[in-house]
Amino acid sequence: MGIKNLKRLQTALVVGTVSVLGTTAGWAKDVKVAYIPCGQVNDGSWSEAGYDGVKAAKDALAKSGTNITIDYSENLSPSQAEVAARDYATKGYQTVILHCGTFANAAYNAGKDFPNTNFLIVVAPKSVKNVWTYIPAMQDISFVAGYLASKMSKSGAVGVVASFNFSNITWQAEGFRLGARYGNPKIKTYSNYINSFDDAGKAKEAAQAEIDSGADVIYSATDQASRGIYAAAETNGNFAIASYSDQSKLSPKTVLASALANIPLLVENMVTGSVDGKLVADKIYSVGMAGGIGELALNPELSKTIPPEVAKEVQTLMASIKSGQIKIPAISEPGQSEQYDLNGLKPK
Amino acid sequence: MTLSSLIELSFWIPLLAAGVRVATPLVFASLGEAVSERAGILNVGIEGMMALGAIVGFLVAYWSGHSWVGLLAAAMAGLVASLIFGFLTIFRGADQIVTGIVMNILLLGLASFAYASIFSSAHVVAQLTAIPVFRVPWLSDLPIIGRPFFAQSPIVYAVYLLIPVFWLLLEHSHWGLSVRAAGENPEAVDSAGINIWYLRLQAVSIGGAMAGLAGAILAVVQIGAYVDGMIAGRGFIALAIVVFGGWRPWRVAAAALLFGVVDAFQLRLQVSGVPIPSPFLIGMPYILTIVVVAFVAGRAGYPAAINKPYPLRHFAQDPKVDTG
């Protein structure tokens, strides 16, 4: 390990000297970064969003003279993720990004044994020494999605289909339901947990169950299984709202909008911060709309169906949340959003 | 919506319709597997063959623009996979369960690899256009059963045709008789001059083709996309449904429907106001299967010759002691 560091230093020195001669940018770094997501980097959802962020960080850092190489490992179990993280650390990677909630232990354990490597872990309890956690506070943008859904609903009922009853996913689902109530206090909201990230068939039946009970806009908090939701929505002529990435091209006639958590932006900021050594010690990077995480990407084909007043109200709402006037709670218990006092959401 | 809505028809009729939908791919896989098991071949690899069918079916449907072409290709892919499985288990005496498990690993890996390789750069894979629901005239207006059974995707009506076909094939045809005998008393079949190995290969091929078809139905017809991991254990459920239905086509179909209804039940319950059902409610289909298998269907037992390779002619071998 000591010899490796020496070699890296030598390489850096050589590269640095050469590039100083060649550019005016000053000292150029060669840095290796590893990305370990839940699924595959082209899954069109959570894992791909994170990968886009790492790539964006690469571009951003290249402008300031740092050259990153990105390597990734896909579809790992939590235990295999730890093996991978340790392996990357042994090989001298500067930053290892674990973009999956189940990899928290992997990050902390590897972080303890490899103090010279930075570990970034999503949705974890704490940041400690060389391990930082970043949390996209998706309840903010889910709230906005719920608001939009309630305004677009003709039947007076909307629903959300979620993967698991795990905190950060429940925040999304309940955030949506709360936002729907905010837009229409009389609205009925449903939630359905399918206990899977990839069982599209179950997602379809869950969505259908809500549609059969009257819901006509369905929010997806299910990762790749969202395909099933779009199938159900298409069959019944309903709208769906996607999560994590812009999925309007996947189902142009049904996906009304996508609740982007700007995961790419969050990951990009974390990676650039890590490589530049600018991350604050022991800080939990929980970022919501106030920090730029949370955007509603409208489907260009369907945006005409949104009445102009509604579009304006959505913009106003988003501005209020961004400025901190309205604070969206993180609700961890399914169904609690139905009891939440809407008065607590009045802009201050 | 409150729990009192449970006593209303507006809860049960859509639930029945959901049960039919969930059951559809399961019936395909189970009917095929029933034939295979009757001949003495237990194919634990259905899960992998369904995944193969899903990716092949989706790719071909995507490229050709026609769903049925995708379904056909998926059936062929399942058939090829089952030929490999059949070769190893029938002609090489490999243990059926282990071979099946390894086939699962192979085919699930293949499906995932194919999707990742083909769609890595152009990552926008739009949904296939859904096949519209077809309302059978007059029948779909029947009270209670009209909508669930006769206002569905055309593939469901294909199932209604397949069940009697399989029933005739298995219970009322000469071929079916040989197949059933092969599973219970292979020596008798052999002495009758029938090529029992070839017969078993035919049976397992039907199982594989139907499994491939089942996977494609899920991906192409019901979802309109391929998602890694979308089979989600349905292949193993099909194994259970075959036993649940006592290896007889009509009962297998009924078992699949019951399973589908119970599976969809907890989802509808969540919408009715039960925020998070207890794990036993979510696990109700599995508990039901265990109960039925234990106290009703399981008594019949697997065909006597299941997982016992019939020795090939050119190897001299002492008759194996029956450990039954």
Next chain:
Amino acid sequence: MNANVDAAVTDRRRPIVLGVGLVLASMALTGLVLLPIGINPIGAYAQILKGAFGSINALTEDLVYATPIILTSLSVILAFRCGLWNLGSDGQLYLGAIATVGLGFNRFGLPGPALLPAMAVAAFAAGAVWAALPAVLRLRFGASEVIVTIMMNFLAVTIATYLVGGPWASGITPATAPIVPDGFLPVLMPGTRLNANFLVAIAAAAILSFVLRRTVFGYRLRTIGQNIDAARYAGMPVNRIRFLSFACAGGLAGLAGFGEVAGIYHNLPNGLSPGFGYTGIVVALLARLNPIWAVIVALALAALNVGSGGMQRAMGIPVSLVSIMEAVLILLVLSTRLLERRA
């Protein structure tokens, strides 16, 4: 449906030449798959070796990966030896993990040193109970243990998911709250993940081998597996022995869950088992139901798996290709089985 035990265990001779030939054949076959996508197969295999054996860390990871597989394969072996199929070792593993975590919160205030053994016993018991039900249904009602154990697997995951998301939730990660430090298995080599459960697995293999070969119980068990009618005729309490064996098989798988929770994760995460149960079945049969051989086969498979991970990271090959390679190798082995037995 009884498993045909006799043929699987009789032939002990395995020509080394055939074994080596198989490995070479599978390497050649998978090389054919790698070449079209522009990957040098020789380089890939070198990376596998490097990933599996190239460092102390790699070697310990081989042992870590092998530990649960050894236990689940022993579980399958024990059941199979008396003619029963245990396809439920995954579910039994989960139940063992649940029991481990449950006790691991130490809400009962057990004294420090007593916690770990208590967790192990609870894990064994939980796995045994989870196996007892299919055993009863099979022995009493003739219900296929193949189906019942598969259903119990699904049920176990459902219960675990509920606990992770509900009563035992950590509050933020998709895992339960952590167990107290008294419940951590000791690490055998600092700086690595190798924990004491590896020794438990080895001990279990040794004990099982001893029981099978040198005890009356083992003798009876083997007789039941080879010739159940003879066993009954000899007056053996066949059903009782089978029940006990199947329950103990469940317990062994439960210990695998114990190891993962107390030794690796220190909580119960979502997706705990990537199919250890089914891998254990493959190992058990490849090892011809011999507990000692099972350890060796499990280690070999673990090395292949860990090494493939290293190869995947070094060469950017998708993970799924690794599964394909492993499956092809095992299928090739299976294709020679019949020949081998005749030799």
